[in-house]
Amino acid sequence: MPKAPLPHPRHEDTLPLPTVSEEAARARDAALIAPLPSAEPEEDEERGGEPDAVLPQAPQSRPGRQDSRTARNNVIRPGDLICGSCGQGNAPARRFCARCGFELREAQVARTPWWRRLLRRRRGPRVVELGTGSGLQDDPAPAPGGRLAAFWVRLKAVLGIVFCLSAMLYVSYAPFRSMVNDRASEVRRTATGFIESQYSPVRPAKVTGPSAKARGTENLIDLNTASYWSVPYTAKDAQGKGKTVLIVEFDRLVNLNQLIVTPGAGDEFTQHGRPRQMILTFTNEKQSRVELQDSAEPQKFSLNDGLATRKVTIEFTDVYPSAKGEDVAVAELEFFSLLS
Known part of the structure; x- marks a missing residue:
């Protein structure tokens, strides 16, 4: 028995397939494949990563920097920290400048003017008793x-x-x-x-030493500057000691604190030699060096080592020479003790 023929499909139930060319299909498939990395980085690594040379370019102008600092305040109060960068006065508690931000670690402190x-x-602090006063601050106590x-x-x-x-x-x-x-x-x-x-004079008991006729050692302690002691002056001997020596003795132990020397021969000052240097040796074996000026005025010297002494040895080690002869003349020697 022959088969019955299938029913023919209707046009509105099926859609025709689009016709695509072979080249369009290949292009569509190639777009779906991820692209492979280029071989240029590998070439750069083989060359050591050095960039390509670039020709010098013209300098580009940069936009000006805008100053964001606050306005400068010229009123500086005592105790403020003066910024070393912009001169702004800052409160003592600040660590950085309020104007430019500079550190204030070594900033100078503003001081009050001396006037x-x-x-x-x-x-001083105000002291007000409790329960008194009107509470007003107009007239502080x-x-x-x-x-x-x-x-x-x-x-x-x-x-x-x-x-x-x-x-x-x-x-x-x-x-x-x-x-x-x-x-x-x-x-x-x-x-x-x-x-x-405050000084008290100390009178020597006697003075011994070389002397000439009518120019004896008694003239040194007579409190008369018109008279004087004069003897020929000789240089030091082979032992280095002066040959012109005076010995001043006291009748008791005394403390000698000051010496006044009147050098020369009074009115005949330039006709005789004058002492330039003297060395005083006391009983306690201490010494004092006296340097005199070439003047006829009395000259004062402090004696720091003349305590508890009874005898003073005066050695003339140098003189100011005269034109008429080689001698040395002294008008007066005066000793004083400091009153306690």
Whole structure:
């Protein structure tokens, strides 16, 4: 029995397949494949990673840097830290400048001017008893001793101004300068007289040594500068000691603190040699070297080693020569002890 024929499909139930060319299919398949890395990096690694040479280019202008710092404040209060970069005053607690950010570790501290410190009124802590006062701050009570401190500050300011004016007047006005110099000399003489009055003269019992006729050693202690002692002067001997030696003796132990020497022969000062250097040896074997000036005025010398002594040996080691002869002359020797 023959088979019945299949029903023919309807047109609206099936869709025709699109027709694609072979080249389009290959292009579609190639787009779905991931691209392989290029071989250029491998070539760069083989060359050692050196970049290609680049020709010099023209410099490019950079945009100007905008200053973000705050405005500078020229009012610097005492105690502020002055920035070493921009000069800005900063609070003492800051570590970096508020204007430029510079570190303030070594910043200079602003100080109060000297004239303001001088005129500043110093006040102590305010003390108010409980239960007293109106509670108003208009009339604060002065601290204990505040009045005296304020008076002392003002007094120092006045004295400083007077001193400055006096110094200017001393430099510019000759009569005022002469008056000040005279007063200073008078005060100096008064002080010198007071100091000298504290010394007591010590009279030697005798003086022995070489002497010439009518120019004996007694003239050294007669308190008369018109008379003098004079002998020929000889240089040192082979042992290095001077041959012209005086021995001054006292009748008791004394403390010698000062010596006054009047060199020369009074009115005949230039006709005789004058002592230039003397060495004093005391009983305690201590020595003092005396250097004299070529002057007829009395010359004072301090004796630091003449304590508890009874005899003083005076050795003339050098003299100022005269034109008429080789001798040495001394008008007076005076010893003093400091009063206790």
